[in-house]
Amino acid sequence: MALDPNIIGALAPVAVVGVIGWVVTTWLRVKHGYPLENSWGKPMLPAKNNEMVERIKLLAQENAQLRAEGGSVKDRLQVLERIATDPGKRLASEIDALSTKALN
The missing domain is CATH 4.10.270 (Myosin, subunit A)
Structure with a gap:
């Protein structure tokens, strides 16, 4: 079963917006001094x-x-x-x- 190119084309902008949102959120957290979190939600402190x-x-x-x-x-x-x-x-x-x- 092959993926339909129309589905890939429709999902690509959603993925790009998701990545941009993640980058902006991480930048804001760092800028305002909040600790970053790992994939389990625990803070990653130096x-x-x-x-x-x-x-x-x-x-x-x-x-x-x-x-x-x-x-x-x-x-x-x-x-x-x-x-x-x-x-x-x-x-x-x-x-x-x-x-x-x-x-x-």
């Missing part, structure tokens, strides 16, 4: 080991350092933008005010 925990700690420390550095760079950039866009007379008067304040 195994934790000491090396992974230490690596996460190091990455968290590096992230904190980079955020602090980024904040200081942002502050410096604001000062440079202010210097570049302020009128010359006002900037000169502010510098003179700071120099006289430092002398007193």
Whole structure:
């Protein structure tokens, strides 16, 4: 018994939509932090080991350092933008005010 080509043609779009739906569902689960499941419905969680925990700690420390550095760079950039866009007379008067304040 051979399959009718019309039946195969009618079922092909259903199969494609099913596969696309599975891919999108899996992507959404991963994106929002839900665990993936195996064919029996049990969650597939990565195994934790000491090396992974230490690596996460190091990455968290590096992230904190980079955020602090980024904040200081942002502050410096604001000062440079202010210097570049302020009128010359006002900037000169502010510098003179700071120099006289430092002398007193």
